[in-house]
Amino acid sequence: MSFFGFGQSAEIEVYLDGQENRKTAEVKTEDGKKERLYLYYDGETVSGKVNVCLKKPGSKLEHQGIKIEFIGQIEMFYDRGNHHEFISLVKELARPGDMIAHSSYPFEFSCVEKPFEVYTGANVRLRYFLRVTVIRRLADIMKEVDIAVHTLSSYPEMNNSIKMEVGIEDCLHIEFEYNKSKYHLKDVIVGKIYFLLVRIKIKHMEIAIIKRETTGSGASTFTENTTIAKYEIMDGAPVRGESIPIRVFLAGYELTPTMRDINKKFSVRYFLNLVLMDTEDRRYFKQQEITLWRKGDKLRKPNLQAPAIMAGTQNLQNTAQQYQQTDDKEDKDEDKEGEEEEVQQPVKEDFLRVQGSQSTDKLDQSGDPFEQREESPKESPENQIHNMTREAGDGQNDNGNDSLE
Structure with a gap:
């Protein structure tokens, strides 16, 4: 996204570390539309790099400094003039000077606190965003990049019916x-x-x-x-x-x-x-x-022993081929016995409880799904x-x- 204005001669791009593999979340915008944003959690580091690209090769950009901010903000739709910032962190990327070529600046907000979840409602909006500013005398060059934040909770210990x-x-x-x-x-x-x-x-x-x-x-x-x-x-x-x-x-x-x-x-x-x-x-x-x-x-833990297991599995397969012919008959007999046991003991499904759903039993009688509550x-x-x-x-x-x- 570009910001065009008087005297603007550069474009700003923000790249987040690991954004190719980072999860995204769908967030509703103020006008009711939806957009996908990169997803972060409370205490997670927000880092990346800022690229400032000159529009005209060989030109010079004079600036009074370049900074990046991480902001958590609440906007009340009935009070547009006032924005309530509950997080405001600033990093200086470059000191005042002249830029004569494309430049890249790394940034990092380490273990930044994000206590609330993003939200857009009828009268209020809570958002997190990065704001990059190239400070100039006449008009600043600015870009904002929103991110999504979700708050996770553990299972409540007390959960009464x-x-x-x-x-x-x-x-x-x-x-x-x-x-x-x-x-x-x-x-x-x-x-x-x-x-x-x-x-x-x-x-x-x-x-x-x-x-x-x-x-x-x-x-x-x-x-x-x-x-x-x-x-x-x-x-x-x-x-x-x-x-x-x-x-x-x-x-x-x-x-x-x-x-x-x-x-x-x-x-x-x-x-x-x-x-x-x-x-x-x-x-x-x-x-x-x-x-x-x-x-x-729920994320499965990576199996660090996978290479060794694969090598051992190959050796076991080679050894098993030598005994396959002699064990085929016994395996078939065992399979038949197993099938007979499965036929004799069918698995009971929860759908069987539907037969009593129209009964006149009260909620607190035995066999009710709430009896353990x-x-x-x-x-x-x-x-x-x-x-x-x-x-x-x-x-x-x-x-x-x-x-x-």
């Missing part, structure tokens, strides 16, 4: 349960809804993943809710004792880890929203917050029923169902 009874007094009581409260970005949400009392005519039920972005503070707080995904889990009137399974795959959606009070500027939280609609088009919902985190890729926090005991919230102005007649939160 979410279990709660919700409903409308004397009209509807349901019990819902999700197998965990913390999920990685490629995880699967498994749950179940059990109807304890049904005295209203329900015709539809759905579950949605809601992203809530909060920026600013005090009177200048902005909240943006975005529906990431929506699933219909029931169509028709349920009956007492009916159980509805839930399974939501997160891998196919553009999700980020949960971000809480990032540099005291913004937060990103996720909720599961359970919505019911009755025959009079009144909608009742209950939201439950979940925590999302990014799981690192710990109980929900004490703040939400099983015997406490939480009211569902009805959306305002969604029905014509209330019929006494306004006793909600």
Whole structure:
């Protein structure tokens, strides 16, 4: 990318070390488009070289110095004039002088701290970038190169299931349960809804993943809710004792880890929203917050003994050929016996559990996929029923169902 301006007579190129083999990540830009950037992690060194190329061979470039900066920055879209920098590192590449030929300058930001993940939302943007500046009297020559940063987390030690009874007094009581409260970005949400009392005519039920972005503070707080995904889990009137399974795959959606009070500027939280609609088009919902985190890729360790193993394998193959003819009959007999054992002992798959998915068993009975999970926090005991919230102005007649939160 070139920056053209008055008096500009050189172009800047930034090359990152190992960029041919470095992973890339897709990052959304401010205008909603997507671009692939080189991916880095917290504490990883950012190094490379800067090439300054003169446009006209034989020309001379006078400058007051050349520098490179590594910047971590938060931009509020409603406050364009102010950029909040939480990282600002500077390296001097060249002192003031004259440049008469193409020049290359190495740089290195060793073990640089990158505490937050890149993010572009409705009202805020967090980015990391390298900025190279050739300082001149009239107009500086500048170039910026963005990089992507991901924050990795370990598996949470305490990951209780979410279990709660919700409903409308004397009209509807349901019990819902999700197998965990913390999920990685490629995880699967498994749950179940059990109807304890049904005295209203329900015709539809759905579950949605809601992203809530909060920026600013005090009177200048902005909240943006975005529906990431929506699933219909029931169509028709349920009956007492009916159980509805839930399974939501997160891998196919553009999700980020949960971000809480990032540099005291913004937060990103996720909720599961359970919505019911009755025959009079009144909608009742209950939201439950979940925590999302990014799981690192599993990498196999390199086998340092591979050359020796290959050489030994070749010798074993040559020796085995001498005994192959005498052992063929025994091998065949063993293969037949092994096949018979496999036929007698088929592998049981998890799909066999689908046969009982429509049973009237409650969630806490034996054989349930949640039986190994710990109980929900004490703040939400099983015997406490939480009211569902009805959306305002969604029905014509209330019929006494306004006793909600």
